[in-house]
Amino acid sequence: xxxxxDAVPVVLRVNGRRHDIQVEPRVTLLDAIRDTLGLTxxxxxxxxxxxxxxxxxxxxRRINACATLAVxxxxxxxTTIEGLGGADGSHPVQRxxxxxxxxxxxxxxxxxxxxxxACIAEGHAGSDDEIREWMSGNLCRCAAYPQIVDAVRAAxxxxxx
Amino acid sequence: MNVPDARNRADGVAKVTGAARFAxxxxxxGLRHAVLVTAxxxxxxxxxxxxxxxxxxxxxxxxxxxxxAPRLALAGDGYAGRLPLQDDRVCYEGEPIAVVVADRxxxxxAAARLVRAEYVVExxxxxxxxxxxxxxAPTPTPRWGPADTSxxxxxxxxxxxxxxxxxxxxxxxxxxxxxxxxxxLAEWRDGRLTLHDATQGVFNVRTVIAAALGLAPDRVRVRxxxxxxxxxGKGYVWPHQLIAAMTATTxxxxxxxxxTRAQTFTGNGYQPPTRQAVTLGADADGRLLAVRHExxxxxxxxxxxxxxxxxxxxxxxxxxxxxxxxxxxPVATILPTPMRAPHEGAGMFALESAMDELAYELGLDPLExxxxxxxETDPTTGxxxxxxxxxxxxxxxxxxxxxxxxxxxxxxxxxxDELVGWGVASAIGSTFRFPAGARVRVGVxxxxxxxxxxxxxxxxxxxxxxxxxxxxxxxxxxxxTLRLGDTALPETGVTAGSSTTMSxxxxxxxxxxxxxxxxxxxVDGRADPATLRLAGAELTVKNGPPTTVRLADLLASHGVxxxxxxxxxxxGPQRHSIHAFGAVFADVAVDELLGSVRVRRLVGVYSAxxxxxxxxxxxxxxxxxxxxxxxxxxxxSVHDARLGRYVSKNLSGYLLPVSADVPELNVGFVEExxxxxxxxxxxxxxxxxxxxxxxxxxxxxxxxxxxxxxxxPITAEALCCGES
Numbered sequence: 001x002x003x004x005x006d007a008v009p010v011v012l013r014v015n016g017r018r019h020d021i022q023v024e025p026r027v028t029l030l031d032a033i034r035d036t037l038g039l040t041x042x043x044x045x046x047x048x049x050x051x052x053x054x055x056x057x058x059x060x061r062r063i064n065a066c067a068t069l070a071v072x073x074x075x076x077x078x079t080t081i082e083g084l085g086g087a088d089g090s091h092p093v094q095r096x097x098x099x100x101x102x103x104x105x106x107x108x109x110x111x112x113x114x115x116x117x118a119c120i121a122e123g124h125a126g127s128d129d130e131i132r133e134w135m136s137g138n139l140c141r142c143a144a145y146p147q148i149v150d151a152v153r154a155a156x157x158x159x160x161x
Numbered sequence: 162m163n164v165p166d167a168r169n170r171a172d173g174v175a176k177v178t179g180a181a182r183f184a185x186x187x188x189x190x191g192l193r194h195a196v197l198v199t200a201x202x203x204x205x206x207x208x209x210x211x212x213x214x215x216x217x218x219x220x221x222x223x224x225x226x227x228x229x230a231p232r233l234a235l236a237g238d239g240y241a242g243r244l245p246l247q248d249d250r251v252c253y254e255g256e257p258i259a260v261v262v263a264d265r266x267x268x269x270x271a272a273a274r275l276v277r278a279e280y281v282v283e284x285x286x287x288x289x290x291x292x293x294x295x296x297x298a299p300t301p302t303p304r305w306g307p308a309d310t311s312x313x314x315x316x317x318x319x320x321x322x323x324x325x326x327x328x329x330x331x332x333x334x335x336x337x338x339x340x341x342x343x344x345x346l347a348e349w350r351d352g353r354l355t356l357h358d359a360t361q362g363v364f365n366v367r368t369v370i371a372a373a374l375g376l377a378p379d380r381v382r383v384r385x386x387x388x389x390x391x392x393x394g395k396g397y398v399w400p401h402q403l404i405a406a407m408t409a410t411t412x413x414x415x416x417x418x419x420x421t422r423a424q425t426f427t428g429n430g431y432q433p434p435t436r437q438a439v440t441l442g443a444d445a446d447g448r449l450l451a452v453r454h455e456x457x458x459x460x461x462x463x464x465x466x467x468x469x470x471x472x473x474x475x476x477x478x479x480x481x482x483x484x485x486x487x488x489x490x491p492v493a494t495i496l497p498t499p500m501r502a503p504h505e506g507a508g509m510f511a512l513e514s515a516m517d518e519l520a521y522e523l524g525l526d527p528l529e530x531x532x533x534x535x536x537e538t539d540p541t542t543g544x545x546x547x548x549x550x551x552x553x554x555x556x557x558x559x560x561x562x563x564x565x566x567x568x569x570x571x572x573x574x575x576x577x578d579e580l581v582g583w584g585v586a587s588a589i590g591s592t593f594r595f596p597a598g599a600r601v602r603v604g605v606x607x608x609x610x611x612x613x614x615x616x617x618x619x620x621x622x623x624x625x626x627x628x629x630x631x632x633x634x635x636x637x638x639x640x641x642t643l644r645l646g647d648t649a650l651p652e653t654g655v656t657a658g659s660s661t662t663m664s665x666x667x668x669x670x671x672x673x674x675x676x677x678x679x680x681x682x683x684v685d686g687r688a689d690p691a692t693l694r695l696a697g698a699e700l701t702v703k704n705g706p707p708t709t710v711r712l713a714d715l716l717a718s719h720g721v722x723x724x725x726x727x728x729x730x731x732x733g734p735q736r737h738s739i740h741a742f743g744a745v746f747a748d749v750a751v752d753e754l755l756g757s758v759r760v761r762r763l764v765g766v767y768s769a770x771x772x773x774x775x776x777x778x779x780x781x782x783x784x785x786x787x788x789x790x791x792x793x794x795x796x797x798s799v800h801d802a803r804l805g806r807y808v809s810k811n812l813s814g815y816l817l818p819v820s821a822d823v824p825e826l827n828v829g830f831v832e833e834x835x836x837x838x839x840x841x842x843x844x845x846x847x848x849x850x851x852x853x854x855x856x857x858x859x860x861x862x863x864x865x866x867x868x869x870x871x872x873x874p875i876t877a878e879a880l881c882c883g884e885s
Contacts, residue, residue: 005268024267026267031266035265040183043340044342044419045341045422046811047422050422053340082178084178097173105389105390105391105617106181107339107341108340141338141390142780142784143784144784145820146783146823
């Protein structure tokens with residue numbers, strides 16, 4: 001049985017690319033994405049599943065990357081903010097965040113956007129109240145919340161509730 | 162948005178793609194990771210520190226403690242910590258006692274847990290109420306004003322008053338909780354130190370680090386292109402920044418130190434609790450005859466930070482007699498520090514609650530009471546206001562809110578099972594301005610680059626400063642890019658105290674005007690820069706018939722490949738009282754059985770001089786309103802007086818507003834241009850929105866329920882159990 005300090009092989013499939021890496025079993029998916037793969041768009045705000053800044057998609061579901069270990073995601077399809085719309089931010093949710101000013105300092109923004117994409121895909125963007133509820137796992141201390149709701153509503157093509 | 166100047170964020174794409182690099186994101190070769198070990202007691206001595214197990218753990222490069230860390234020199238006024246790893250003293254729970262450096266983060270973290278400390282614990286007070294007898298008069302930095310002021314005879318005014326209100330109010334300790342934890346990447350190579358630091362001011366970091374490490378400032382470069390929220394917590398320099406720097410200079414190479422979320426609660430200051438007393442005396446018509454505002458706030462045992470909560474009463478209302486007094490009392494915590502909104506944020510809760518209480522004593526509409534006491538000149542200094550449209554704020558806010566339909570009696574509005582109440586408060590923001598430099602240059606392709614070493618902390622600096630340069634050059638703002646956050650750029654003050662658009666914006670405008678003058682002169686030797694238009698790579702001047710030249714031709718004819726201008730701006734002698742103002746209206750629903758308060762609407766209308774970009778400015782104000790909502794209903798760093806520590810050093814125990822908490826927000830600005838505050842006509846707006854919200858909501862709760870709550874945050878217990 002491998003000890004906590006012995007690195008083990010893990011396959012991380014991130015943004016359509018396969019990465020064969022060696023990580024210790026105690027390494028979180030977040031630290032593996034940021035430190036091992038160098039994809040720093042995913043942010044660490046609390047490292048304990050409270051702020052949502054590290055939200056990524058695993059097999060299409062949004063999760064907090066700090067609250068799961070890299071070894072637990074072996075072989076799964078992971079999408080980070082870098083894999084969403086390319087360098088020009090062409091994904092409709094990214095464009096909506098810029099157009100509706102759904103960001104301020106920008107630190108929580110990648111997590112907000114990953115969460116928003118999933119929120120829409122889940123069918124949880126049917127009204128402003130629903131968006132507010134289902135986006136409440138992502139903290140924004142600048143408090144760009146009204147503009148984030150505007151952006152999610154616009155991207156979802158939802159009429160204002 | 163179709164409003165002119167409402168430009169979308171220039172850094173929007175960088176931020177929505179994850180390309181924007183924050184301090185902890187910067188890649189570097191040979192990186193080592195540093196993790197702090199912090200004291201678990203609030204006061205005493207470290208009697209024994211066992212580091213051998215950590216030193217022997219896999220991947221560990223070094224463990225620095227007071228026993229082997231380099232000696233530091235005094236760090237100066239920009240530093241707010243105690244010098245770290247210099248002695249065996251512990252002055253607060255969470256104070257760093259060691260730093261563990263390893264090749265990988267998980268190894269450094271694991272090894273840090275192996276460090277064992279034994280303490281000689283000394284008695285320590287961490288509860289402000291336990292040390293009020295030890296309160297003393299602070300020596301504030303001059304820009305915050307004196308600890309005490311007095312005009313007129315307050316006691317005589319109170320003797321003549323028809324109505325006197327004497328009340329006590331409290332606010333609790335709060336934390337900044339920027340979503341980006343403070344982080345420093347320090348790299349020491351070839352006798353030069355480079356820091357990538359999460360900060361509100363790279364120059365302040367350089368000054369402190371260079372002084373503490375005994376390095377010439379030109380051997381220290383500090384960079385920060387994006388700051389992931391700050392709110393005051395990254396304004397001063399704190400121990401972790403010095404530790405990262407000294408670790409790098411000791412070991413060589415690159416070291417990254419990122420505070421854990423828990424460490425941010427003891428690592429970069431907090432908003433101290435306040436205990437305030439407000440006394441108001443008014444004649445039968447509600448005109449103030451006397452105002453006395455006293456406040457005691459917590460400071461650290463090792464240093465002094467006064468929360469100047471009484472300051473607001475110096476300015477807000479006209480009264481022939483006003484006394485204000487700020488005191489501090491020492492507790493065993495890290496030093497408190499400014500936090501959105503410092504001073505007025507706590508003070509206006511007390512003053513504006515007391516004004517509402519006075520209105521009810523008089524049976525006078527609370528808004529009418531404020532109108533009757535409107536100050537036409539600064540009541541303490543006698544200076545004229547630089548510009549003040551507060552009356553227009555009241556009028557427009559009342560119109561948007563529908564205030565004229567408000568019945569005076571409490572418990573007179575209902576919605577279903579809930580009681581409804583409406584409250585109002587004034588808002589005021591101090592004006593802080595710092596000397597600033599800026600450089601603007603244009604190349605053959607027409608691309609304009611503005612350079613100024615200030616920060617982008619979420620306010621829209623990358624967007625707004627180019628707008629000011631574009632205005633002076635007669636070009637579209639998209640043609641202008643800004644470089645900031647680097648000590649290699651022209652020096653500015655800290656991006657704090659709502660100062661940057663005013664201060665750096667004035668310098669940018671001045672440099673851009675000078676560049677326009679240079680370009681105009683190059684065209685025909687005399688052209689007026691005001692007639693200059695830059696469109697792409699073509700320049701047009703219009704002194705009579707318009708002349709259009711290709712920039713490439715113009716520059717080639719002068720044998721240059723670019724033209725630059727640099728300017729500095731500094732605030733002149735202050736002949737005016739300069740403040741931003743506003744009026745805040747709150748609509749709340751209260752469930753009496755549950756003791757729950759739900760804010761349904763907030764309306765804020767503001768007088769803040771020229772608004773350069775209505776889009777980013779609106780976000781500053783709505784963000785501020787939500788901060789006020791957090792202050793009023795959620796935020797409190799709960800503290801265990803026996804253990805001398807915060808009990809919830811995380812984001813689930815420390816409640817922050819989330820999206821579902823946010824009500825309908827309606828924000829407006831009064832059109833205004835303030836030539837005395839800045840060269841661009843603007844005043845500061847960064848903290849303004851967070852002011853007055855607490856009182857507006859508490860006053861609305863009183864209107865709904867008849868219960869007057871004088872302690873923030875408002876809790877269900879307090880609401881159910883009656884007046885505080």
